Amino acid sequence: MTSGKILVAQGGGPTAVINQSLAGVVLEARRFRDCTRVYGAMHGVRGIIDENLVDLTRETSQNLEMVAATPSSALGSTRDKPDMAYCAEIFKVLRAHEIEQFYYIGGNDSSDTVRIVSEQAQQANYALRCIHIPKTIDNDLVGNDHTPGFPSAARFVAQAFAGANLDNAAxxxxxxGVVMGRHAGFLTAAAALGKKFPDDGPHLIYLPERVFSLDQFLRDVKDVYARYGRCVVAVSEGIHDASGAAIATLLSQEVERDAHGNVQLSGTGALADLLCDEIKAKLGIKRVRGDTFGYLQRSFIGCVSDVDQREAREVGEKAVQFAMWGDRDGSVAIKRTGFYSVDYELQALQDVAGKTRVMEDEFISACGTDVTDAFRMYLRPLLGSGMPDAFRLRPAPVKKILKP
Amino acid sequence: MTSGKILVAQGGGPTAVINQSLAGVVLEARRFRDCTRVYGAMHGVRGIIDENLVDLTRETSQNLEMVAATPSSALGSTRDKPDMAYCAEIFKVLRAHEIEQFYYIGGNDSSDTVRIVSEQAQQANYALRCIHIPKTIDNDLVGNDHTPGFPSAARFVAQAFAGANLDNAAxxxxxxGVVMGRHAGFLTAAAALGKKFPDDGPHLIYLPERVFSLDQFLRDVKDVYARYGRCVVAVSEGIHDASGAAIATLLSQEVERDAHGNVQLSGTGALADLLCDEIKAKLGIKRVRGDTFGYLQRSFIGCVSDVDQREAREVGEKAVQFAMWGDRDGSVAIKRTGFYSVDYELQALQDVAGKTRVMEDEFISACGTDVTDAFRMYLRPLLGSGMPDAFRLRPAPVKKILKP
Known part of the structure; x- marks a missing residue:
């Protein structure tokens, strides 16, 4: 390095642990004597072109640790997707400030942003080391055992369904319960980890990896209700019919899209309400309730996996090590090496950018409305320590006198 | 006591700590040598008339402790509201089983049930000690400083808004965010405890204690958005117009009512969606998101106030002491005796049954869309220990080079 300046930013949807990765980058970079300044861009790449930068070298390590334990993106985020012209603006600013390393913490769309910036830098013959640091509650980055942010969101979903099941039993x-996840059902499937006793909910889980049929859904609910006198259902916001059309948008008159062309699914209770209305109307069940977990599941303060926190910190640290000691751009990936342990690799950007991982078939039961034990084994260690547990009274019926 | 048999049941909406009160009754009753059996009725008064009873004396204290720490009603609940005929059925069963004490853990409606049963017992000349044990996340029982269940739900709401605010800032x-609370705004007001920095959300809080005007709401949101570039709003599901009509039902074609005549407000995202649609249409703001917290807030596992757990246990214990050593029926009430400490009294049933406490004027700011410091002082100790905190990076802007 010559200038010794690096820049870090956060993109896409916030998570409960994305600031751990930020702290990992800042604190690890400070350990390299060549590194003189760690800048942060406010609101992702948007902050670069607006030249809205902050000097993170001036932060205390104490406050960085406190921010690391705080959910959501401390630098702010963006949904901007840079094209050629946008990248030219990025270069102008990076060059003016003599930035030599660019770290972008984000998901699918952000990895694609890093790939474009990296390619543009090479074409412009600008010596810029570009590293993508994984983050997404959707768990849909290829080449990763799992992605930071997912375990904490999964912990929230599992706890939420454990509570909802107890409420529904009473x-x-x-x-x-409608859970986030556009294409990948991992987060919805995490609902299964809220289940303890054989008759506990969620009794049915609907994932975007399988085609959703409203008629079959109603038959499934009817069967469970006949069996248990109640029914708890986990539904992904991304469920779609055979044509690929999202069930959530079947009702909507206007469809909202972001810069990446993604239709808005969250932030509305329409899908839960649609499904509840169908159950009431077609099955004649009176007490039908729908909740949309919405934004609670990705930034809830105080429901965080300690494993997730530790790994999110490590991907930030490893990113700096790959950049300082390596010779290529890339995306940090989590690899599982034991039950339970992980290590980190640097993937080529083109191997991850713009690609979407969905749930492997081995994780989905044959009936399509449950997960397998392989998935339970996969997810359980990620949820971390101190998971709350649910207990029941043991049956001890009193002999009837009047109605024997 | 002669038979030495007592009966306990749980009614109304579950809470995170209602099983603490159940365990309090069972474990305290076992300490009285006159008490030979503690029965539980499954699903409230419905379990009595169905003679669906369990013998809680056969439970281990270990499992009772584990159940106590588990959210929702372990005995099941009901929305049934007994009339004269229903009470005659209750007597038949209680008499057949020689029950001498009846404990009912519940809220507003349940306290009215206890009052009716108590009066019917007296009219029937049946020696039955009837004790109501308070429980409701709505915090709307008169004569109580607060009610068990409310502090844990308030903790959930405060943490949810702390996270939602961080997400919204990114x-x-x-x-x-739409919060439960039909007539009383306490739980919605708890959102204010998620706020740390002066520009944090929730920026606006709408309570059922004040008349809601859609036009004023839109002006409020517009003002905050102009000031901060963002806006976080907490809304009670019970907000209503000047005529008293619930805003949530303005859209609905069919209105669902329970046995107590209450309109269904929860379990649908309609109110949040209505308000979001209005903001998009009238203010032209693009990114507008609505979440309805729904059932998550009352039975979430792992987000419980330790103060609430302790007090919920104590109201159960005190109920038994009032019954065993006292000479009248009543409702256990929490009185605040210090900052922070409490003691318990036995209120007359007619003083609490069928009455609804709403937020005192001193707790609501003059503008009507915020709480006062008196409310913050009132609520903070109830949230318990270990409340998660949110931290920020401190400003250290980098001098602009290209756009000075």
């Missing part, structure tokens, strides 16, 4: 009826 | 826009 006041029986049908409960539908 | 990706600015308007966020509307």
């Amino acid at each position: 006041l029986p009826g049908v409960y539908v | 990706l600015p826009g308007v966020y509307v």
Whole structure:
């Protein structure tokens, strides 16, 4: 390095542990004597072209640790997707500030941003080391055992369904919980980890990896309700019919899209309400309730996996080590090496950018509405320590006198 | 006591700590040598008339402790509201089993049930000690400083808004979170405890204690958005117009009512969606998201106030002491005796049954969309220990080179 300046930014949807990765980059970079300044861009790549930069070298390590334990993106985020012209603006600013390393913490779309910036830098013959640091509650980055942010969101979803199941057992009826996940069902599938006893919910899980049929859904709910007198359902916001059309948008008149062309699915209770209305109308069940977990699941403060926190910190640290001691751009990936341990590799950017991992078939039961034990084994260690547990009274019926 | 048999049941909406009160009754009753059996009725008063009873004396204290720490009603709940005929059925069963004490853990409606049963018992000349044990996340029982269940739900709401605010700061826009509470705004007001820095959300809080005007709401949101570039709003599901009509039902074609005549407000995202649609249409703000917290807030496993757990246990214990050593029926009430400490009294049933406490004027700011410091002082100790905290990076802007 010559200038010794590096820049870090955060993109896409926030997570509970994305600031751990930020702290990992800043604190690890400070250990390299060549590194003189760690800049942060406010609101992702948007902050670069706006030249809205902050000097993270001036932060105390104490406050960085406190920020690391705080959910959501401390530098702010963006949904901007840079094209050629946007990248030219990025270069102008990076060059003016003599930035030599660019770290972008983000998911699918952000990895594609890093790939474009990296290619543009090479074409412009600008010596810029570009590293993508993984983050997404969707767990849909290829080449990763899992992605930071997913375990904490999964912990929230598992705990939410554990509670919803207890509530539903107390006041029986049908409960539908809608979980985030556009193409990948990992987060919705995490609902299964809220289940303890054989008759616990979620009794049915609907994933975007399988075609959704409203008729089959109603038959499934009817069967479970007949069996247990109640039914708890986990539904991915991304469920779609055979044509690929999202069930959530079947009702909507206007469809909102972001810069990446993604249709807005979260932030509305429409899908849960649609499914509940169908159950009430077609099955004649009176007590039907729908909740949409929405934004609670990705930034809830105080429901975080310690494993997730530790790994999110490490991907930030490893990113700096790959940049300082390596000779190529790339994306940090988590590899599982034991039950349970992980190590980190640097993937080529083109191997991850713009690609979407979905749930492997081995994780989905043959019936399509449950997960397998392989998935439970995969997810359990990620949820971390101190998972709350649910207990029941043991049956001890009193002999009836009046109605024997 | 002659038979030495007592009966306990749980009614109304579950809470995170209602099983603490159950364990309090069972474990305290076992310490009285006159008490030979503690029965539980499954699903509230419904379990009595169905003679669906369990013998809680056969439970281990270990398992009772584990169940106590598990959210929702371990005995099941009901929304049934007994009339004269229903009470005659209750007596038949209680008499057949020689029950001498009846404990009912519940809220507003349940306290009215206890009052009716108590009066019917007196009219029938049946020696039955009836004790109501308070429980409701709505915090709307008169004569109580607060009610068990409310502090844990308030902790959930405060943490949810702390996270939602961080998320909204990262990706600015308007966020509307709808919180439970039909007539009393306490739980919605708890959102204010998620706020740390002066520009944090929730920026606006709408309570059922004040008349809601859609026009004023839009002006409020517009003002905050102009000031901060974002806006986080907490809304009670019970907000209503000047005529008293619930805003949530303005859209609905069919209105669902329970046995107590209450309109269904929870379990649907309609109110949040209505408000978000209005903001998009009238204010032209693009990124508008609405979440309805729904059932997550009352039975979430792993987000419980330790103060709430302790007090919920104590109201159960005190109920038994009042019954064993006292000479009248009543409702256990929490009185605040210090900052922070409490003691318990036995209220007359007619003083609490069928009455609804709403937020005192001193807790609501003059503008009507915020809480006062008196409310913050009131609520903070109830949230318990270990509340997660949110930290920020401190400003250290880098001098602009290209756009000075």
